[in-house]
Amino acid sequence: MIGRLRGILAEVGEAECLIDCGGVGYVATCGARTLGRLPAPGDETLLFIQSQWSQDQGPRLYGFLSRDERKVFNLMLTIQGVGPKAALGVLDVLPPAELAAAVAREDKAAVGRANGVGPKLALRIVTELKGKSLSEGVFAPTAPGVHAETAVAPPPPSVTGEAVAALLGLGIAEVNARRAVDHALIKLGEDAELPLVIRTALQELGR
Secondary structure (H helix, E strand, C coil): CCCEEEEEEEEECCCEEEEEECCEEEEEECCHHHHHCCCCCCCEEEEEEEEEEECCCEEEEEEECCHHHHHHHHHHHCCCCCCHHHHHHHHHHCCHHHHHHHHHCCCHHHHCCCCCCCHHHHHHHHHHHCCCEEECCEECCCCCCCCCCCCCCCCCCCHHHHHHHHHHHCCCCHHHHHHHHHHHHHHHCCCCCHHHHHHHHHHHCCC
16 A cells, blocks of 8 residues: 655646656645645655545545645544545645644534535534544544643644635635645745735735
8 A cells, every 4th residue: 555655746637646756657636735735847746645445436546745634634534424525625724733723613614614515514524523633732622621631722823824814805715825825835934924925825816
């Protein structure tokens, strides 16, 4: 079973990418957020891989930028009604740490913004993920008042989250907003200040 791929990024499509590893091309299905953060074709890249097999499609590889994302993807697949497409959709709008925070505050609306996830499924995801580790050092409490030894407080709002929220307030679709912010942070660096990140993201969107 393939656990990760390191090679030259050959192609990027709408829902997948092709990585050349020593002359062998591997197609990996990825979420929009992952595809938006890949380097330019021709550069080296690394993806963490989850292999799946189905009678309809045969073997399929799903690619992620971090082990946490792969872990959360697998956790969501254990939830009734959540398939690979919905799991990728959730990770597009909520990276692991932000998903843990949403689950901790029982924010079904945040989870429900994902493509293919309705209100009932969002509630099921929030319920099923409570008490599970979704990101390194970040747990989703099982109930209010959980002791600090068993749950870490949700992380403070990140520059990424605040910039995306600002773009959403301008009527920009969430997937597009996240992609633009990710590109801005790649250009500016993770320590860039929020106003500059927002301006650069808007330039990425042509506004």
